[in-house]
Amino acid sequence: MMTKKEIQDQITFLKSDYIRIQGDLDKLEAAGGNVRNAEKQLERMEAELKELNTKLKQAETTK
Template sequence: MTTKAELQQKLDELKSDYIRIQGDLDKLEFVKGRVSSAEEQLVRLEGEIAEVRKELEQYNN
């Protein structure tokens, strides 16, 4: 079983990845690059962040 600290660390890493990819996406849009891959990554990360948050909520209840 994953500990609360491990879940919090994973959530922090996912948020960091999300911010980095969002920045990449902004750059790609600026230079008219292909953004679909970055958008797909953001959607995947949003799902992972939601799952980790759900797991963390179990520790807070």
């Protein structure tokens, strides 16, 4: 089981990665490139962030 700090660290890492990929997606769109892979990656990250936020809430309420 992850600690509250580990969950928070993972959320922070994912958020920064998400922002980077979103920037790449914007550049791809502007250049007329294929954005499908980047969009799928963002969707996976959103799902993971949702799961981590749920775990964080559980960790906060169990202590």
